Amino acid sequence: MKNKLNELRAEFLEELSRATNNDHLRDLELKFLSRKGQLSELMGGLKDLSAELKKESGELANTVKKELQDKFEEMKKSLNSYVSKTENIDVTLPGNKISQGHLNPITLVQNELEDIFSSLGFMILDGPELESDYFNFTALNVPPSHPARDMQDTFYVDQKNKDGQYDLLMRTQTSPVQIRAMLKYGAPLKALVPGRCFRNEATDARHDHTFYQVEGLLIGKDISFANLKSFLELVGQKLFGPNTKLRMRPKFFPFVEPGNNGEYTCFLCQGKGCRVCKYTGWLEIVGAGLIHPDVLRAGGIDPEVYSGLAFGFGLTRLAMLKYNINDVRLFNSGDIKFLEQF
Numbered sequence: 001m002k003n004k005l006n007e008l009r010a011e012f013l014e015e016l017s018r019a020t021n022n023d024h025l026r027d028l029e030l031k032f033l034s035r036k037g038q039l040s041e042l043m044g045g046l047k048d049l050s051a052e053l054k055k056e057s058g059e060l061a062n063t064v065k066k067e068l069q070d071k072f073e074e075m076k077k078s079l080n081s082y083v084s085k086t087e088n089i090d091v092t093l094p095g096n097k098i099s100q101g102h103l104n105p106i107t108l109v110q111n112e113l114e115d116i117f118s119s120l121g122f123m124i125l126d127g128p129e130l131e132s133d134y135f136n137f138t139a140l141n142v143p144p145s146h147p148a149r150d151m152q153d154t155f156y157v158d159q160k161n162k163d164g165q166y167d168l169l170m171r172t173q174t175s176p177v178q179i180r181a182m183l184k185y186g187a188p189l190k191a192l193v194p195g196r197c198f199r200n201e202a203t204d205a206r207h208d209h210t211f212y213q214v215e216g217l218l219i220g221k222d223i224s225f226a227n228l229k230s231f232l233e234l235v236g237q238k239l240f241g242p243n244t245k246l247r248m249r250p251k252f253f254p255f256v257e258p259g260n261n262g263e264y265t266c267f268l269c270q271g272k273g274c275r276v277c278k279y280t281g282w283l284e285i286v287g288a289g290l291i292h293p294d295v296l297r298a299g300g301i302d303p304e305v306y307s308g309l310a311f312g313f314g315l316t317r318l319a320m321l322k323y324n325i326n327d328v329r330l331f332n333s334g335d336i337k338f339l340e341q342f
């Protein structure tokens with residue numbers, strides 16, 4: 001009898017430990033603890049025992065019965081609280097946070113420029129990154145074997161045309177879209193062209209083979225150098241604040257005449273001189289000039305009737321200045337720790 005009681009106890013506890021829902025519990029109750037269950041049945045046999053054995057086994061039977069009932073109740077409670085926890089959904093609890101992507105610093109600066117220039121009536125245009133030698137150089141007044149091609153170390157595509165020439169390249173500048181825009185829209189024209197450019201640079205903290213520029217183009221009647229100056233002043237003030245000053249220094253670009261570099265008072269030190277402007281007080285920001293008559297002609301526009309101005313920003317450089325980024329290679333590194341800061 002005692003052995004049987006112990007066996008039953010062990011079996012019950014084993015099955016109880018595997019119970020995961022109320023149905024299991026009900027089955028267990030029926031099988032072991034109910035009036036017709038195994039425990040009752042065993043205890044029914046007590047009456048046939050000798051007085052001494054009856055006393056001993058009876059005592060054990062009662063402790064076992066109590067233990068099993070207590071354990072059963074305990075399990076019932078914990079199962080029910082589990083069930084009620086999962087079944088009652090608190091709709092006011094905050095949801096799981098979904099981590100969201102966000103804009104790259106280059107895109108942020110690009111968006112800012114697009115806003116400024118659309119408010120001045122400019123179209124925002126796009127152009128191909130895989131470009132023809134003609135649009136990237138020849139139409140921009142840089143004929144084959146012109147030394148100005150050396151200013152930009154170019155990635156050519158390893159594929160000859162029917163004349164045996166390599167004429168496809170990764171564009172080195174956004175300027176080819178000047179020609180594309182003129183051919184497509186004619187004059188007058190106001191266009192801004194942000195885009196990715198490529199040069200065969202030895203990379204370091206300030207140079208990368210892949211970077212962004214923004215090209216600007218304004219064509220109309222009687223556009224003069226005075227217009228270029230006042231326009232660049234306005235752009236500087238919109239970008240860096242109303243006290244920003246412009247200085248223009250001559251610079252050769254084959255597709256403009258005259259050409260210049262536009263420098264703005266350093267927005268960090270207000271022109272006093274700091275590490276970022278190399279203690280000059282000025283930041284070299286924009287290449288610009290009046291569009292060369294040959295370039296207008298290549299775009300199908302008569303330089304006797306129309307004139308225009310063009311300028312080009314290093315968008316990547318602008319983002320570096322604005323966000324104080326000291327290594328250009330970070331932009332293309334895909335480093336989440338870097339990107340998450342913007």
Ligand code: PHE
Nearest residue numbers: 173175253287288310311312
């Ligand atoms: N495309 C020139 C460069 O990459 C910049 C530029 C654009 C200069 C338009 C003048 C006019 O350096």
